[in-house]
Amino acid sequence: MLDPVKQTILYDQNAIYYGYPIAKLMEKAGKGIAQVLLKKYGTNNKIGFFCGPGNNGGDGFAAARYLTGKADTAVYLIPSAIKIKTSESRKNWKLYKGEKFDNVIAKDIPNDFDIVVECLFGTGLKGEVREPYKSVIKKLNKLKGKKVTIDLPVPGFKTNFSISMMFPKMTGATVVDIGFPKSIAEKIGVGEVKVLNQPGDSSHKGDNGKILIIGGSKYFHGAPVYASKTASKIVDLVYFSSVPENNEVIKKMKTKTNAFITVPRAEVFKAAKKVDVILIGPGLGVDQQAKQLTNDMLKKFKNKKFVLDADALKVVDKKLLNKNCIVTPHKQEFKKLFGLTASRQAAGKMAKKYNCIVVLKGVTDFVADHNQTKLNTTGNAGMTKGGTGDVLAGLIGGLACTNGLFLAASAGVFINGLAGDRLKKKVYYNYNATDLIKEIPKTIKWCLDF
Incomplete structure (x- = not known):
């Protein structure tokens, strides 16, 4: 069995190869994350989403949008909107109309969240964690809110709860079905x-x-x-x-x-x-x-x-x-x-x-x-x-x-x-x-x- 990072890369790349829209997967991921958070923690929480520039961050943008009217959400983008890597993530950054901040550094982050959602890299991290992420992670660990990670926690982040897309990426994770087509999942690409x-x-x-x-x-x-x-x-x-x-x-x-x-x-x-x-x-x-x-x-x-x-x-x-x-x-x-x-x-x-x-x-x-x-x-x-x-x-x-x-x-x-x-x-x-x-x-x- 492949490790979670490689398995995720495999599925993502085959979806692209066989022409299945990543945007559809991201939309279902965001909806599923929102539903899990509401089921576990209830409504009317103040939730901070701390998002990186890749598709893991895009899942966070979409989830924050689905929580509109059911939670007090804010999105923090590290490092900045101009560095968002994919068109799908960029679209969801624009679609989210709630409170959002980019060019975020550690000292900008308030300590008034009920829930802290980390979606900086997921399975997309290559190499070591560098600044500004290193300082942001250190700050997130000090916040009083409950810590949630999407897919895999970035190294150093102390999570209380993990939400995984498609299959569990770590022990005890809650899995979100993002509607990945069986017809593609069973094909080699x-x-x-x-x-x-x-x-x-x-x-x-x-x-x-x-x-x-x-x-x-x-x-x-x-x-x-x-x-x-x-x-x-x-x-x-x-x-x-x-x-x-x-x-x-x-x-x-x-x-x-x-x-x-x-x-x-x-x-x-x-x-x-x-x-x-x-x-x-x-x-x-x-x-x-x-x-x-x-x-x-x-x-x-x-x-x-x-x-x-x-x-x-x-x-x-x-x-x-x-x-x-x-x-x-x-x-x-x-x-x-x-x-x-x-x-x-x-x-x-x-x-x-x-x-x-x-x-x-x-x-x-x-x-x-x-x-x-x-x-x-x-x-x-x-x-x-x-x-x-x-x-x-x-x-x-x-x-x-x-x-x-x-x-x-x-x-x-x-x-x-x-x-x-x-x-x-x-x-x-x-x-x-x-x-x-x-x-x-x-x-x-x-x-x-x-």
Whole structure:
């Protein structure tokens, strides 16, 4: 489960991506906050709203407006109206016709409130609290009124009561339903990409992910190479283990990219100890050796993250699946693995039964864990070509190195499909897995800049 800040960013960004008006959400947030305050504290209180320049402050403006005639409200904007960041907040600042002040500093704040509502940042704070907020928070803590925070309290503010939008951001919070559409909440979008962990400025080689890719056989050469090339765009180190002829292919690639470490099959268990994620299956084959290798890996490394793809899905003992596993079947593989016809409901049922992440690939992809299923609609018919599934497996495996499995799977299917959609605009259906690999970094950058 994502932390409250990232979950909020995800929902907000997906609402924007899918065209749902943030203004509607803010309006319902303001109305809901007002109703909660009236229910808990009654009418005719003097209430001070202390608002920042973002959407958390906008929720406060809207709430103050809804309390008109039922409470004696005043809005204090820190720092000033010209620094309001969003059009939705600016609109609600203008709509509120009660007593309001901007360019507020600590010494301007009176001490005659029954209720003090802090809506300075919510989940939008980045970095440390600076002036003038630092002094304002210190002053708010000294006021005699009851302290209420909207979403998350700004660090240092001593709240008595918290009101959260959509879902509880802290223990004991009262939740306001802001009418976020279910049709958007269940869809994967740019929000999943925006909350992915990014390399830190002071990180070193290996800090941003190490993956072991086990695949390929004497009959199948390209699949694990596609997965490895894709993963190398995401992580610092790719350990590659295949049959000798495939290892030689990777050794030649290494001279150009220096991102691959070839591992003989005899040393694969030793290499597995060094990595964050093990991806097994692309081109692996379905013989007894492949079956034993797959299941022995799962038995020995129960606490390691796994992505099981392609041939691994045909030989795995599903009783060995656990919360650290992602399986990536298309509908035929799903039927063979679980004995059920592939569907959204079946994906959720199997994810719950085996406590794993199921990525059911299709025209619409379904990503399911034990308590939720999300859907992805990016992608097109150009992605039916060989190798695109291996690209997806490498992408999900790479993202899983530094992120939770459900997020990695969700972001992976979205990015992979969107990269295909971007290529379709350029060359119609005339692209292949190599083109997809090249497009993925550009697609990630587009999502982050959205």
